[in-house]
Amino acid sequence: MVVARPEVEREAAGQGRDTAGRRATAARLALMALPFAFFVLFFAYPVATIVGRGLREGGSWRFGRAADVLADPDLLHVLWFTVWQAVASTALTLLIALPGAYVFARFEFPGKRLLRAVVTVPFVLPTVVVGSAFLALVGRGGLLDDLWGVRLDTSVRAILLAHVFFNYAVVVRTVGGLWGALDPRQEEAARVLGAGRFAAWRRVTLPALAPAVAAAALMVFLFTFTSFGIVQILGGPRFATLEVEIYRQTADFLDLPTAAVLTLLQFAAVLALLALHAWTVRRRESALKLVDASRTARRPRGAGQWALLWSTLGVIAVLLVLPLAVLVERSFAGPDGYGPVFYRALQAAAAADSTFTVPPLAALWNSLEYAVAATAIALVIGGLAAAALARRGGGRLVRGFDALLMLPLGVSAVTVGFGFLITLDEPPLDLRSSWWLVPLAQALVGVPFVVRTMLPVLRAVDGRLREAAAVLGAAPWQVWREVDLPLVRRALLIAAGFAFAVSLGEFGATVFIARPDRPTLPVAVARLLGRAGELNYGQAMALSTILMVVCAGALLALERVRTDRTGEF
Amino acid sequence: MKPVSTIRKAAVAAVAVALGGTALAGCGGSGGDQAADAKTVRLVSHDSFAVSKSVLKEFERSSGYKVQMVKGGDAGKAVNQAVLTKDNPQGDVFFGIDNTLLSRGLDEGLFTPYEAKGLSGVPDELQLDKAQHRVTPVDYGDICVNYDKAYFEKRDIAPPKTFGDLVKPQYKGLLVTENSATSSPGLAFQLGTIAEYGQDGWQGYWKKLKANGVEVVDGWEQAYYERFSGAGGGKGDKPLVVSYASSPPAEVMDKKPAPKEAPTGVATGTCFRQTEFAGLLKGAANEKGGKALLDFLISKKFQEDMPLQMFVNPVVEGAKVPELFTKYGQKIDDPKTVAPDEISRNREQWIKQWSSLVLK
Numbered sequence: 001m002v003v004a005r006p007e008v009e010r011e012a013a014g015q016g017r018d019t020a021g022r023r024a025t026a027a028r029l030a031l032m033a034l035p036f037a038f039f040v041l042f043f044a045y046p047v048a049t050i051v052g053r054g055l056r057e058g059g060s061w062r063f064g065r066a067a068d069v070l071a072d073p074d075l076l077h078v079l080w081f082t083v084w085q086a087v088a089s090t091a092l093t094l095l096i097a098l099p100g101a102y103v104f105a106r107f108e109f110p111g112k113r114l115l116r117a118v119v120t121v122p123f124v125l126p127t128v129v130v131g132s133a134f135l136a137l138v139g140r141g142g143l144l145d146d147l148w149g150v151r152l153d154t155s156v157r158a159i160l161l162a163h164v165f166f167n168y169a170v171v172v173r174t175v176g177g178l179w180g181a182l183d184p185r186q187e188e189a190a191r192v193l194g195a196g197r198f199a200a201w202r203r204v205t206l207p208a209l210a211p212a213v214a215a216a217a218l219m220v221f222l223f224t225f226t227s228f229g230i231v232q233i234l235g236g237p238r239f240a241t242l243e244v245e246i247y248r249q250t251a252d253f254l255d256l257p258t259a260a261v262l263t264l265l266q267f268a269a270v271l272a273l274l275a276l277h278a279w280t281v282r283r284r285e286s287a288l289k290l291v292d293a294s295r296t297a298r299r300p301r302g303a304g305q306w307a308l309l310w311s312t313l314g315v316i317a318v319l320l321v322l323p324l325a326v327l328v329e330r331s332f333a334g335p336d337g338y339g340p341v342f343y344r345a346l347q348a349a350a351a352a353d354s355t356f357t358v359p360p361l362a363a364l365w366n367s368l369e370y371a372v373a374a375t376a377i378a379l380v381i382g383g384l385a386a387a388a389l390a391r392r393g394g395g396r397l398v399r400g401f402d403a404l405l406m407l408p409l410g411v412s413a414v415t416v417g418f419g420f421l422i423t424l425d426e427p428p429l430d431l432r433s434s435w436w437l438v439p440l441a442q443a444l445v446g447v448p449f450v451v452r453t454m455l456p457v458l459r460a461v462d463g464r465l466r467e468a469a470a471v472l473g474a475a476p477w478q479v480w481r482e483v484d485l486p487l488v489r490r491a492l493l494i495a496a497g498f499a500f501a502v503s504l505g506e507f508g509a510t511v512f513i514a515r516p517d518r519p520t521l522p523v524a525v526a527r528l529l530g531r532a533g534e535l536n537y538g539q540a541m542a543l544s545t546i547l548m549v550v551c552a553g554a555l556l557a558l559e560r561v562r563t564d565r566t567g568e569f
Numbered sequence: 570m571k572p573v574s575t576i577r578k579a580a581v582a583a584v585a586v587a588l589g590g591t592a593l594a595g596c597g598g599s600g601g602d603q604a605a606d607a608k609t610v611r612l613v614s615h616d617s618f619a620v621s622k623s624v625l626k627e628f629e630r631s632s633g634y635k636v637q638m639v640k641g642g643d644a645g646k647a648v649n650q651a652v653l654t655k656d657n658p659q660g661d662v663f664f665g666i667d668n669t670l671l672s673r674g675l676d677e678g679l680f681t682p683y684e685a686k687g688l689s690g691v692p693d694e695l696q697l698d699k700a701q702h703r704v705t706p707v708d709y710g711d712i713c714v715n716y717d718k719a720y721f722e723k724r725d726i727a728p729p730k731t732f733g734d735l736v737k738p739q740y741k742g743l744l745v746t747e748n749s750a751t752s753s754p755g756l757a758f759q760l761g762t763i764a765e766y767g768q769d770g771w772q773g774y775w776k777k778l779k780a781n782g783v784e785v786v787d788g789w790e791q792a793y794y795e796r797f798s799g800a801g802g803g804k805g806d807k808p809l810v811v812s813y814a815s816s817p818p819a820e821v822m823d824k825k826p827a828p829k830e831a832p833t834g835v836a837t838g839t840c841f842r843q844t845e846f847a848g849l850l851k852g853a854a855n856e857k858g859g860k861a862l863l864d865f866l867i868s869k870k871f872q873e874d875m876p877l878q879m880f881v882n883p884v885v886e887g888a889k890v891p892e893l894f895t896k897y898g899q900k901i902d903d904p905k906t907v908a909p910d911e912i913s914r915n916r917e918q919w920i921k922q923w924s925s926l927v928l929k
Contacts, residue, residue, distance in 0.1 A: 135795050232787045237748040237928050251642075252751055253917065254649045254673075335801065335824070345823070354878055355638070356619030421650055425657050432659055433611075433639055512646075516616065516638045527616055529790045530643075531880070532816040534801020535823050537794055 024391060027476065031388035032401060035381045035447075041429075042440050043408055046419025047263075053422070054260025062257065069261040075245070079265075082225060082241040085156065089163035089224035090217055096164050096315060097171035098213075103312040104172050105179035107305070108297040115313075117555035119320050120169040120497075124505035124551045125544065127229025133327040133544075134162050134234065143326060158234040163227065165319055167220045174216040175209065177494050178456060182208055184296050211456045218277045219452060222270065222409045228508065242266050246412045263415050270410030274403040324548060331541035335534060342538035349539070355517070358524040360543055364550065367520040370510075371503035373439035374446055378499040381443065382450025383492070387480070389451070390458035405451050408444040413508030416441065420513060433515060441509040446499030453498060457491040458484065497558040501551055521547040610634045610858030611660030613850070615647040618664060619878040620871065628865045634858045644753055644845075645670060652677045655851065661859035664707060664847040664866065668697060668906070669756060671704065671846060672913030680704055680848035681856070686864040690885040695844050697909055704846035707866045708881035711814035711901045712757035713840040714744065715833050717799030720808035729809065731838030732765050735778060742782035744809040745796040749923045751787050753843075758811045759923055760912065761841035764905035775926055785927060799833040814840060815880040818897040822877075831897040842904035845881065 055061055069075060104116055122130060137143050138151060138158055145151040182205060190200040226243040240248075242262060249259040300309050334341035350359030382405075389402050408416070420441065424431040431437045461484055469479045507522040514523055521543060528540035612618075618638070629635055639660045640647060648670045651663050655677060666674045674680065680703040688696070688705065695706040714735065716728040729735050735744055747755030763771045784807065786792045793800050797810035801820055813819075817831035847866050849859045865871055872883035876891050883890065 131791075135791075232751075233791055237751070237785050237787050237924075248751060251646045251649060254652060353621045353623050354619055355622060355625065356878060418650070418653060421654050421659075425654065433637075511616070511642055512640075516614075516618070516640065523616075529794070530617065532793060532800065532812065532819040533822055534820065536819070537801065 028388045028391045028398070031384050031391075035385040035388070035405065036401070038377075038381050038447075039404055042420075042424075043411075043416070043444055044404075046423040047411060047415055048419075049423045050256070050415055050419040051260040051263050054256035054258075054263075057257075065257045066261045066264075069258050070265075075262075078240050078242060078245050081239060082243075083269075085159060085163075085227070085231075085239075085241070086221050086225040088156075089160050089167075089227075090221045092160055093164045093167045093171060093220045093224075094213070094217060096319070097168045098175065099308060100168065100312050100316065101172045101176035101179055103309055104176040106184075106297055107300050107309055109299070109309060114556060115316065116172070117552050118324075119172055119316060120501060120555050121324060121548055121551050122165050122320055123167065123169045124501035125548060127233065127507070130166070130323065131162070131230060131233030133323040133330075134158070134165065137323045137326050143322070156235070156239070159227075159231055159239065161319070162230045162234055163220075163224050165323060166230065167223055168316075168320060170219050170223070171216045173494055173498070174219065174453065175212045177453070177491065178212040178460075179205075179209060180296055181457075181490070182296070208460075211459075214277055215452050215456060218273065219409070219448075221273065222406070225269070225273075226266070226410055226412070228412070242269075243412050247414050250412075250414045250418060259415070263411065266410060266412070267407070270407060271403060273410075274406050278402060327541060327548065328545050331538065331545040334538065342535070342542040345535055346539050346542055356527070358519050358527070360521075360524075360546060363519055363521045363524040363543070364546065366514075366518045367504055367522075367547075367550075370438045370442060370520060371500050373436070374442035374503035375496055375500040377439060377443035378446030378450050378503075379492070379496055382447040382495065382499070383454065385447070386451045386454040386458055387484075389455055390461075402451075406448050409448050413441075413512065416444065417509055417512035432513075435515075435518070437513045438510055438520075439503070441513060442503040442506045443499070445506060445509070446502050449498040449502060450495040453495040454488055454491045457488050461487050493558055497555055500554055500558075504547070504551055504554070521550075607855060607858070608633065608635055609637055610662070610855050610862050611637045611639050612862060613639045613647070613651060613658070613660035613663045615640075615644045615665040616642055617644070617879055621874045621878060624870055624874045627870065628862075632858075632861045632865070634855075634861060636862065648674060651679055651850070655679055658850040658852050661850060661853035661855045662847055662862045662866075663850050665845055666704065666848070667753075667843045667845045668909050669753065669760065669843065669912050669916075671697060671909040674848070675703060675909075676913065679851060681851050681853070683849045683860055683863060685860075685867055687867045687869075687885065690887065691867065692884070692886060695884050697844065697846070704848040705863055705867060706844050706884045707847050708872075708875055708879065708884055709842055709844040710881040711835075711840040711842050711904050712754045712761065712811065713814050713901070714758075714836040715797070715799065715810050715812040715816050716836060717797070717808040718830075718832055718834055720798055728834060729836050729839075731836070732762055732774065733838075734836070735783075735809070735839070736774070736781050738781075740781065740809065742784075743807055744778075744782075744811075745784045745786060745792050745805070745807040746811040747789055747792050748785055748787045748928075750920050752789055752792075754789050754792075754811050754813070755785075756916075756920070757841040757843055758839075759919065760907050761839060761905040763919065764841065764907050772922060772926055775923065779927055783927070801832070809836075813880065814901055815876075815882075815894070815898060817899070818893045819880055821897050822893060835899045835901075837899055837901055838903075840901045840904040842901075842906045844884070 055063070055065065100119070104112065135158075138145075138161065187200045187204045190204050191197065195203065225241070227241050228243045228247065231239055231241050231244055242265065246259050246262045246266065249255045249262065300306050331342055332338045332340065346360045349357035350361070385401070385405055389398055420437065421432060424437070431440070465483045466479050469483050470476075474482060504520075505522060506520075507526065510520055511523050511526060514520060519527065525540050525543045525547065528536045528543065625636060637660075640650060642650070644665050644667060647663075648666050651658070651666075652673065663674075663679065666679075675698065682702045683705075684702040685705045688702075691706055693699065695709060697706070698704050714729065718728070721728045726739055729737070729740055734740065746758055749756045749759045759771075759775075762774050765771075766774045784796065786796060789812070792810050793812055793816070794805070796805040796807045797812075798805050798808050799810070799820075814835050817833045817835060820833055821828055821831050847863055849856065849863060853859045867885055869885065869888055872885045872888040875881060875883055876894055882894075
C-alpha cells in the first residue's frame, strides 16, 4: 500500500472547474486577510521602521554602510560561528530527540503524559534561569564536576548540550505528534507484502514523517541560529551569534546602522532557510491516513524495544530532568539547611512596602493573563493562516506568505521591541503602555508554532474527504467542522500548548514592554537575579521553580484534554 | 516631517480597520487609562527603580499627582529607548541616566532644564550639569572589586586593596569581571582603570591583568552568582569579583540573626563612582507634574528611602543612611571617575580596544 501522491490527484480532480478554483482563491485570500494585517502592523511595519532608521541618514539611504559592516573580519567570525553552532546543535538535537519522539509516539508506559509535559518545560523557561541551572550541573564546581570531574563551562560543548536541552521538546512534539497519528497498519501491510522491517519503515513511515522532521529541524535550526541567552551565559563573551551581536549593537551601542545591516543579513539567512524548507516539504508531502494516537501506542515488546525505552528515559533524566532538579534543589537550599525559607520570603514580599518586590501570586497572575491572551491571538491568527496555506494550489503568493509568518522567529526581540517603541506610539495605535502590547508581542512568537504544528496535519487531510463532503452538499464551514476540525483538534491543542508555554516563558520582548507594575514571572525572576544577596538569589530560584511547575501543570492539563476524543475515525 | 506622520497615521488606521478590531477592541478598556491627563505624571526608568509604596503614596497625596511607571530593562537600554523615542517621549521624567551615559542623553537633547527644589543640598561635585540643570543628580554608587572574606582568611592572605594589587602573583586567577561591551559594571571597572592609569597606561595594565588570569563573563549575574565564591546561594570558585560597594550590605539584608559582619568586603582602591540623574523629558505632556516629581526625587523622604530600595547612596547632604549601610558597608573615600564628555567621546573606541585586548 503506497501512500497517495495527492498533488497529482488533486490536479486531475480540479480540471475544468475554474469557477470552483476562483472561489477557492477568494476563500484563501479571505482567510489570509487577518493574519496578513496582523503581521504587517505588528511585525513588518515596526521592524522595517527601525531598520530603515538605521539605514537612512538625513533623508538619504546609506547602503555603503552595509559594505563596511560586511567587510569586518569580526563579523565574519560571528557569522561563521552562528551557522556552525546552529548546524551542530540541530544535528545533535535530532540525533538525541528522534528516538525520544518514537518512544513517545509508539510506546505506552506509566507516567508518559507527565514526562511529556516535563520535557517541554525547559523550552519555556527563561534562559537566564536555565543557563544558571545548566551551569550548576556541568559547570565548574557543578554536580558533575564534584562527582566525576566533568565540566563543560564556557565551551561550545556546553552550548550544544544546552541547545539539545532546550529543543528536545520541539522534536518530540512536532515529530512525535504526527508519528503517533500514523496508522502502523500501513507499515505492517508493507511487511506482509514482503518488505523488510527497514524497507517498510523507509518507504512507508519515513516519507510520511519527513515533513514533520523537516519542520522540527527548521524550528531547532531557527532557534539555535538566533540563540541569545544560552550563548551569552554558557559561551561567555568570546562566542557571539548574529542575534547577540544585533542585541549589543542596538541595546548597548545604539549603533542602528550596524544593527540594521546585521538584521537584514539575518533576514536573508532565515528566508533562504525557509525557502529550502518549503522546497523539501513540497517534494515530500503526502496525504496520510491518520488515526487516534492512543490506538497506535502499546507497551514495548522484546528486549530491543525495552532497551530503547530505557535509554531514552536515561537521556531525559540526565539531560533534561537533572538541570531542572538542580533548580528545585537550589530553591530549597536555605542558609541553614533545606527548607522552604525562600518561598516564605516570597510570601513576605507580598506584604512588603516596596515597589521592587513582586508578590509571586501577582506575577503568576500577570503571566497567566498575558499568556491566555497571547495564545488566543496566536490561535486565531495562526489557525487562519494555516487554513489558508493548507488549501490546495496557490503558488508563489502562498509560499511567500508562509515564509512571512515564520520571520518573527528569525528576528531579534530587541529589534521588534525598539520597532514597537517608535511605531506604535500614536493614536489610534498608541500601544506603548497598553496592556495589549505584551500579548501581541508574545503572539508574534506563538503564531509560527501554531502554523507549523497545524500545517502538516491540515495538509495531510485527505482532500477526497473534503470533496466528498462538498459533493454531498456541505457548506465550506461545515466541511471544515465535520472533516478538518476533528482531524486537527489534536494539532490545535498541541499548538495552543506551545503558544501558551512560549508566552509564559517569553522574556526578551516582555522585559522590554511589560509595564513595571505588571511584571511577569520571568521578569520578576530577572529582577531578583539582578541584585546581590542570598535571599534575592534564593527567591529567584523559588520563583523559577514556581514558573516551572506552572508550565508543567499547563502542559499536563493539555495532555489530558487531548484524550477527550472525538472518535470520528 | 508632518506629512509623513499623517500618512503613517492613515496607514495605521486603515490596517487597524482591516483587523476588524478583534484584538484591539479591548485596548480602550485596558490601555486607555494612561491618557496624559494633568493628574498623572509618568516616570520612565530602568528595571532597578524602586521606592517604598508608602513614600510614593505620600507624594501622590501631597502633590495630587498619580505616578505611573513606564518601562523596564537595564539602565543602558532605558537610555537608548529614551533617545529613540525623543520626538514622542514615553513619559514626563526620566530617571536612571548615569555619568557613563550622560553625554549621550545631553547631546541628543533629551531634557528640558529645570532647577529642582532642594538642589542646594547636593554637593557640587555630583552636579555634573550645574550650568544648565538639564539633569538632577539623584543617587550615587560605587563599582568595586568585592572579595570573599572566608577565602582569604582561610589562606591567611590579605585581600587586595588597589588596582595595583590585582596584578600581583598572589591574586593570580582569582578575579572575575564583566564584559565591558555588555555590562555596565564591567564598563565602570574598565573606566576605573582608565582613571587610574590614564589614556596611555590602561591597556598596559589590562595586559598584566590578563596575564594574571582575569576571567571575563558577559553579565553581572553570571559573574556574581556563578563565578564568585562569596555570594550567598552562589557556587563559584573565584574569590574576587567586580560588583557594587553596596553588595556586602545586600548579602546580610534580612538575615536573622544579624551576623557580626558581611561575608564579603570591598577593595576600596578599585572603585569607580557612578552618579545617577533624572531629568524632565523634552516634550513631556505634564511638565508641571514632572517638575514636582523631580523635586520629590531629591526630597529627604525619597533620599532616605532609597538606599534600602535600590542599594545606592543619597546625594542630598544630611540624608540619613540606614544602619545596614554604615555597619556592613565600606566608606569609599577616593573613588575614580572620568568626565562624562570624555567618556562619550571615547566610549566606543575604549570598548573596542578592551575587547580586542582582553577577549582575543
